[in-house]
Amino acid sequence: MKKSPLPVQNVQRSDKNVAGKEALVKLLRWHFGHADFRGKQLEAIQAVVSGRDCFCLMPTGGGKSICYQIPALAKPGIVLVVSPLIALMENQVMALKEKGIAAEYLSSTQATLVRNKIHEDLDSGKPSVRLLYVTPELIATKGFMLKLRKLHSRGLLNLIAIDEAHCISSWGHDFRLSYRQLSTLRDSLADVPVLALTATAAPKVQKDVIDSLSLRNPLVLKSSFNRPNVFYEVRYKDLIDNAYTDLGNLLKSCGSICAIIYCLERTTCDDLSVHLASIGISSAAYHAGLNSKLRSTVLDDWLSSKKQVFVATVAFGMGIDKKDVRMVCHFNIPKSMESFYQESGRAGRDQLPSRSVLYYGVDDRKKMEFLLRNSENKKSQSSKKPTSDFEQIVKYCEGSGCRRKKILESFGEEFPAQQCKKTCDACKHPNQVAHSLEELMNTASRRHSSSRIFITSSNKMTNEGHYSEFWNRNEDGSNSDEEISDSDDAKSLAGPKLSKKLGLDEKLVLLEQAEEKYYERNKQVKKSEKNAISEVLRESSKQRLLDELTRVLQQLASVKEIDSQKACEFLENECYRKYSKAGKSFYYSQIASTVRWLGTASRDDLMTRLSSVVSSGGGEPIKEPLLVEHSENVEEEDDGKINTTESHDEMTQELVVSPSRSPIKLPHVPSFSEFVNRRKIKLNTSADKSSEGFDDNKPAKIMKLQ
Numbered sequence: 001m002k003k004s005p006l007p008v009q010n011v012q013r014s015d016k017n018v019a020g021k022e023a024l025v026k027l028l029r030w031h032f033g034h035a036d037f038r039g040k041q042l043e044a045i046q047a048v049v050s051g052r053d054c055f056c057l058m059p060t061g062g063g064k065s066i067c068y069q070i071p072a073l074a075k076p077g078i079v080l081v082v083s084p085l086i087a088l089m090e091n092q093v094m095a096l097k098e099k100g101i102a103a104e105y106l107s108s109t110q111a112t113l114v115r116n117k118i119h120e121d122l123d124s125g126k127p128s129v130r131l132l133y134v135t136p137e138l139i140a141t142k143g144f145m146l147k148l149r150k151l152h153s154r155g156l157l158n159l160i161a162i163d164e165a166h167c168i169s170s171w172g173h174d175f176r177l178s179y180r181q182l183s184t185l186r187d188s189l190a191d192v193p194v195l196a197l198t199a200t201a202a203p204k205v206q207k208d209v210i211d212s213l214s215l216r217n218p219l220v221l222k223s224s225f226n227r228p229n230v231f232y233e234v235r236y237k238d239l240i241d242n243a244y245t246d247l248g249n250l251l252k253s254c255g256s257i258c259a260i261i262y263c264l265e266r267t268t269c270d271d272l273s274v275h276l277a278s279i280g281i282s283s284a285a286y287h288a289g290l291n292s293k294l295r296s297t298v299l300d301d302w303l304s305s306k307k308q309v310f311v312a313t314v315a316f317g318m319g320i321d322k323k324d325v326r327m328v329c330h331f332n333i334p335k336s337m338e339s340f341y342q343e344s345g346r347a348g349r350d351q352l353p354s355r356s357v358l359y360y361g362v363d364d365r366k367k368m369e370f371l372l373r374n375s376e377n378k379k380s381q382s383s384k385k386p387t388s389d390f391e392q393i394v395k396y397c398e399g400s401g402c403r404r405k406k407i408l409e410s411f412g413e414e415f416p417a418q419q420c421k422k423t424c425d426a427c428k429h430p431n432q433v434a435h436s437l438e439e440l441m442n443t444a445s446r447r448h449s450s451s452r453i454f455i456t457s458s459n460k461m462t463n464e465g466h467y468s469e470f471w472n473r474n475e476d477g478s479n480s481d482e483e484i485s486d487s488d489d490a491k492s493l494a495g496p497k498l499s500k501k502l503g504l505d506e507k508l509v510l511l512e513q514a515e516e517k518y519y520e521r522n523k524q525v526k527k528s529e530k531n532a533i534s535e536v537l538r539e540s541s542k543q544r545l546l547d548e549l550t551r552v553l554q555q556l557a558s559v560k561e562i563d564s565q566k567a568c569e570f571l572e573n574e575c576y577r578k579y580s581k582a583g584k585s586f587y588y589s590q591i592a593s594t595v596r597w598l599g600t601a602s603r604d605d606l607m608t609r610l611s612s613v614v615s616s617g618g619g620e621p622i623k624e625p626l627l628v629e630h631s632e633n634v635e636e637e638d639d640g641k642i643n644t645t646e647s648h649d650e651m652t653q654e655l656v657v658s659p660s661r662s663p664i665k666l667p668h669v670p671s672f673s674e675f676v677n678r679r680k681i682k683l684n685t686s687a688d689k690s691s692e693g694f695d696d697n698k699p700a701k702i703m704k705l706q
C-alpha cells in the first residue's frame with residue numbers, strides 16, 4: 001500500500017537539528033516502519049547529514065541502504081546513489097516508490113521517454129526526485145558529470161552514496177573497472193559528503209576504498225560480520241550418490257521455502273532447475289544467457305514468491321533485498337570466502353533462522369582452481385590473490401572446526417567457537433563432520449591419486465605448475481609452440497578461438513573444454529598406471545577367494561583341515577606374482593578362474609594345491625604344491641583393449657585341475673646346509689673326475705646349473 005510522504009520541510013521545521021536522533025527515528029518509522037535504527041545506522045546517518053564522509057562496513061543484509069535513504073529524507077536536495085547493477089537499482093527504486101519516496105534510476109535499458117522525463121525533472125527549478133540511482137559508467141560520461149556539477153552549483157546535491165563500494169578495489173571480489181572512475185567525483189564535487197558502503201571486510205579493501213574515493217577524515221564504522229541467524233553447513237558431493245537428488249530432498253524436507261541456489265555454470269542452472277521442477281519444486285534459472293525480458297520475468301516471479309527456488313549464476317543477487325530467503329545453497333564452491341559470505345548472506349535478511357549449504361566436490365574445486373589460475377595469468381599479476389583467497393574457502397570446507405569461526409576469522413574478527421552455539425554443522429555434529437572428512441580424504445585420494453586432494457597438495461601443484469599448460473596460456477595466444485606442442489586443444493586455445501573478441505563466458509567454456517580434453521589425454525598417458533593392481537583390488541580379490549573357499553570347505557566338511565585365510569592369501573599371491581606385470585585384466589581373470597576352480601575342486605585337489613597352508617591337524621599334507629601354468633596368449637586389440645573373453649575359457653580349462661592331468665611338480669628347494677654339503681660332494685666328485693681327464697671348467701658350470 002502506498003504511503004504519503006512525511007513532508008521533509010515539516011520535519012526540518014520542528015527539529016532544528018536534522019541530525020538529531022528523534023527526527024531521524026521519526027523518518028525511519030514513518031517511511032520504513034522500523035521501530036529503531038539497527039547497529040551503526042544512526043551513527044552513519046548522523047555523520048553524513050552533518051557533512052562528514054563516512055566509510056560504513058556492515059554485513060550483508062545489515063541495513064546499509066537506510067544509511068543513505070534516510071539522509072535523502074532528512075535534508076533537501078538529491079542523494080546520488082552509485083550502484084553496480086541495474087537489477088539492484090530497479091529493485092530498490094521500486095521498493096522506495098512503493099513507500100511513496102521519490103526515487104529514480106538512470107540506465108541505458110530505460111526507454112528514452114522515461115530517461116528524458118528524469119532529466120527534465122533534474123533540470124527543473126525544484127527537482128522532485130530525492131534519490132537518484134546511477135551506474136558508475138554513467139558517472140564517467142562528460143555529459144552526466146556536467147549535469148551533476150550544475151546540480152551541485154544550485155545546492156541540490158545532498159550526498160553521494162557509493163553502494164557496494166568494494167567494487168572499486170581490485171582486492172575486492174567484485175572488482176569493476178568502471179568503479180575506478182568514481183575517484184573523479186571528489187575532484188569535481190569537492191564539498192559533497194561521500195558515504196561508501198560495503199559488506200566486504202578485508203582490511204586491504206577498506207583502505208583501497210578510502211584512498212580511491214579520497215575520503216576526507218571519514219568516520220569509519222564497522223559492525224560485526226557475524227550472522228547468528230544463519231546456520232552454516234557443508235555437504236560433500238564425493239560422498240553423495242547424486243547431488244541433484246540430495247538437494248531436491250533437502251529442499252523438499254524444508255517445505256516450500258524461498259531459496260537461492262548458486263551454480264558456477266549456466267548449464268548447471270538450467271539442468272538443476274529442470275530437475276527441481278520435475279520433482280515438484282517451483283524453480284527458475286536465471287543467468288546472463290537468458291534475454292533481458294525473460295530475466296526480469298524470472299526475477300519478478302521470484303521476488304513476488306511466485307517461484308520458490310531461484311537457480312542462478314553468481315552474477316545475481318548483489319544487494320537484492322528479499323527478506324525471506326530461508327536458504328542459500330552453493331551448488332559449486334565459490335571463488336573466495338568473501339564471495340561466499342556475501343552470497344550466503346542473502347539468506348535471512350529478516351533475521352529469522354536461515355541456512356547456508358555449500359556442496360563441496362573435489363572436481364568442482366579443481367575446476368575453480370583452474371579458472372582462478374587462468375584469471376591470474378590473464379591479469380599478469382605477480383600476486384597470487386585469487387588462489388590464496390580460494391584456499392580460505394577450501395579450508396572452510398575441508399576443515400573440521402567451527403565454520404562460523406572460520407568465516408569471521410577470515411575477516412580478521414576474533415570469534416571463540418563456543419559462541420557459535422551449535423549453529424554450524426561442525427559444532428552441532430562434530431563426529432559426523434570429522435567422519436565425512438575422513439571418508440572424503442579416502443575417497444578423494446582413491447579417485448584423484450594423481451592430483452591434489454587437500455590444501456597442502458594443492459600448493460604443491462601450484463608450485464610445480466603441474467597443469468600449467470592451461471593456466472600459463474595467454475589469451476592472445478602468444479605462447480611458444482613448446483608450451484602447447486602436445487595438445488590440439490591447447491593450439492586451439494592459443495589460436496584465434498580464444499581471441500580478445502570473445503566474451504569471458506565463451507573463453508571460460510573453451511578453457512573448460514580444453515581442461516576436459518587435457519584430463520582425457522592424461523587418462524591415456526596414465527593408462528599403464530591405471531592398469532596397475534591396487535591394494536584395494538588385491539584385498540577384494542582375497543575376500544572373493546575367501547568367500548568361495550569357505551563355502552567349498554563347508555560343503556566338503558573340511559573346514560578344520562585348511563587355514564582358509566592363509567589359503568586365500570596364498571592363492572591371491574600366486575595370481576599376483578604371475579600377473580602383476582601383465583596388468584589388472586590378466587590378474588583379475590586369474591582370480592576369477594581360481595574362484596571357479598575352487599568351486600569345482602575335490603578335497604584332494606584342495607589338499608594338494610594348498611598343502612603349504614593345510615592345518616597341522618589336517619589330512620596328509622603333500623609337501624610340493626602343484627604349479628598350475630597358464631598360457632599367456634591374451635591378445636591385445638588394435639585399440640589397446642585387452643581381449644580377455646577367449647582367454648577366460650582357456651584359463652579356466654587350464655586351471656581346473658582334472659584328475660586325469662598329471663601335475664607338474666616343483667623342484668625341491670634345498671636348505672642352505674643341504675646346498676653347501678651337496679656342493680662340497682660335487683666339487684670333490686668333479687675333482688676326482690678332472691683328475692681322470694675331465695675339462696677343468698666343467699665343475700663350475702655344473703654348479704651354476706644347480
Ligand SMILES: Nc1ncnc2c1ncn2[C@@H]1O[C@H](COP(=O)(O)OP(=O)(O)OP(=O)(O)O)[C@@H](O)[C@H]1O
Binds near residue numbers: 058063065
Ligand atoms: N533499522 C532496521 N530495523 C529493521 N529492519 C531493517 C532496519 N534497517 C534495515 N532493515 C531491513 O534489513 C534488510 C536489509 O537491508 P539492506 O538491503 O539495506 O541491507 P544491506 O546492508 O544493503 O545488504 P547488502 O549487503 O546485501 O546490500 C531490509 O529488508 C531492510 O528493510
Ligand SMILES: [Mg+2]
Binds near residue numbers: 163
Ligand atoms: Mg545493499
